[in-house]
Amino acid sequence: MHEAAIADELLQIIEAQAWEHGLTRVERVALRVGAMRMIVPELLKAAFEVMAVDTVAAGAALEIESVPLVARCGPCAREVAVVDHVFLCPTCGSALREIVSGKELDLMQLSGEGGPG
């Protein structure tokens, strides 16, 4: 359900970036989304589609790259995949305090019509 709130924030950034770079139409939006964000890609796409009507990003395709949740175990000195949000090292049982990836919620690239030249 937080997909709608995130789509709203995303659309504001896209509108600002499109204006700054002179894009008259945004056709493709590339995102990186970490597993910890618990985002359902279909819901984010659906929310974005509805909110983007009558904006520069109307009809734009959202491309969502999922980033797995990985943490670093201090005692084992290695990176481990975090499964089912259990932040404990499967080898030594230590608490996994250092998150390496999986918290991303980033807009990476826009493409469309317009721009300099």
Next chain:
Amino acid sequence: MKVTVVQGIMDANKRVARANQALFARHRLLVLNLMSSPGAGKTALLERTIRDLRGELRIGVIEGDIQTSLDAERIERAGAAYAHQINTQGACHIDGNMIAPVIEEMDLGALDLLVVENVGNLVCPAEFDLGEDRKVVLFSVTEGEDKPKKYPLMFQESDLMLVHKIDLLPHLDTDLALIHRHALEVHPDLTILDLSCKSGQGLEAFYTWLRAEIARKRAAPA
């Protein structure tokens, strides 16, 4: 053409949150973001806390609800130093922008503690920083032991978990130790306190935590 942006989607909110944080820091005021599912007892716990600590702590509360000002009225009746109701008009969380104009006009220097009571929801509020010092998740024993694992971001982001309504435990099949274990799997450094605002069990430990946090904030550089 292509434009490479690489920008956090929540950056705009984070900027506002940092500005709020700077304002709180100038007043060395401890600010808590209190979150839970609907009906976990956020307002009831605040009413009890305000009553118990009247004369010791001047507590202000910003109430967030989709509709109505019922909660701010309850907080005011309990004797809060300040109560303000925000109606989010459909939004399922409070964000930094919503509290910015409120804290701008408040007398922050007249408070010892400011609590932002978020909209009842275990999902969206976890995404939006307000500029608070501590995120506190309130979780009632009737909600089921599995919820910390079903809503991991909320429990990951929180600094303190209050397990509420423990006076009901004799009537339930709830396994309190399992709630703790699930929460600690998701966030191994989470501080957990069990309490009931009805029976009063565990409240003193919560107040001790509050006092220590207030003292720490007062000693922090402005």
